[in-house]
Amino acid sequence: MAGPPGVGATQPADVALPLGRPGRRTWSSWLGEYAGFAPALVLFGVFFLVPLGLIVCYSFWQTIDYNVVHNWTVDNYRYFFSVPTYVSTFWATVWVSFAATALTLVIAFPFAYWLARYVPKQYQKVLLVLVILPFWTSYLLRVYSWLTILGPEGAMNRFLHWTGATSKPVSFFLYDRPAVILVLVYLYFPFAALTLYASLERFDWNQFRAAMDLGATPGTAMWRILLPQIRPGITTAVIFVFIPILGEYLTPQLVGGAKGVMIGNLIVNFFQGAQYTRGAAAALLIAGLIVVLLAVFRRSLEVEDPYGT
């Protein structure tokens, strides 16, 4: 069993020993140190990195008569950008992701601000857990739950019908981009609220009041004192909301209908139609957008603390 606590006290020399075992860098100790990595190497190497590399290759190969031929070409990309609906879907995906991310942050910021500034410390944690709670339930069911509200036979329509406002169901609420954006905001709100709260919680509100004492309006104080300091938090929130939205498939599929299609839906269609190389190219476009996003935000992630506090 584990030695009784306090055993070190009888051998004070022990305490001075360095952490590593010096001088015994044998083959077996090296093995013991790194062996734990082997299963992870297989899992992440063979089943994550290799397939991603494969997708990159596929996007530059050709499908001829349902066979993938290893001819290097950019035909798949050229094809994608030669079909007007694909191009418009590509741009729609970008702006829907932007709009949903912006809206999520605009809704989450006042909330996080309220939680960090006006709620007594002992209740903050509970209220935060409540926000994250829906996030720990099934992703599919959270999308589905909106279907029961917005659908042609959903709560909204039935309610309007019941009150006599409409005589037959309207699908006004569903099957278009606004519905997609609404559900996306719903899905990713917890991410944004959590990261914004984490950075607001660390903010020293005395600085805010000091600025106001020196004559700043609350707006100026927020813009010049608060925002620069929580910028890393905002950046993290943007990244964690934007990236998963780029690859959304289910939300546009269930509540977006034909008018709400995003790249994710195109990718699934390509793969279900066995057009692997074209699907791979479309998938790589998403990966490309993610890389662009990370490159853009890299700089503001590096500027951790503008005031050196």
Add this chain to the structure above:
Amino acid sequence: MARDLDIVSRRGRLTRGALSLWAVLVYVFLFAPIVLLVVFSFNANRYGTFPITGWTTKWYGQVFHDYQIRDALTTTIRIALEVTAVSTIVGTAAAFPLVRSRLPFRSGIRIAMVLPIMIPGLLIGVSLLVLFTSVFHQTLSPTTAVIGQSVYTTPFVLLLVAARLQGFDASLERAASDLGANTFKRLRYVVLPLLAPAILAGALFAFTLSLDEFIITLFLIGSHNTLPIYIYTQVKFGITPEVNALAALLLAASLSLMALAFVLPGIVRRALRLVPRKAVT
């Protein structure tokens, strides 16, 4: 406190009131869909939504008697158990070298291992589909789904266990070593009991995530069904009260499992009581 000063001015009070109202609306927004879903699952109405014509548990009875749902449930649980086993073992084992050794490219490796959480699941699903069908020439089965889900769930276990390992008092292990314990004994009697709460939380996390996983499974499950996949195929034909009931059950299951993941580690820690509290945290 900042609070006191704000209350003094009328404007501050107004801001505070407006923000509180905003927060209330946020909570309504977050919980209304889920609550409505549960309410509808008890509604006698055939349409599965408004108006509420009476209360019934009939739909739940139908869920339990549907053989398709029972099949899907069996597959779901089998997959979830396998995913839990794989990701708990792989994640825990990998946490040690990640935290303790002077690994070359450590930050790079760390990013590569957390990447599966960050990138869209769609990309994981699609790329594994290509690997399994075109390179390995495998037929899709629950096993391929287990591999795909494990790629996504293992980083969660890894992060939880690594965080615990970081706060681990290394002198405990050295003390055991001085008392003659070899590597295996140290692992068995010192390290693993101390890590047990984190490993358990990780396992419960992995199980819940697997239970709810949709997009990766969609590509890799082949002709089988898991509960999310079954619900998805049903939803395409419209809302039915049976699906509402099934959805409510699944919601309850994942929420209770998550609650367990937060509560159990504390209980285990107290039950084991191997070392004084100070050394544990």
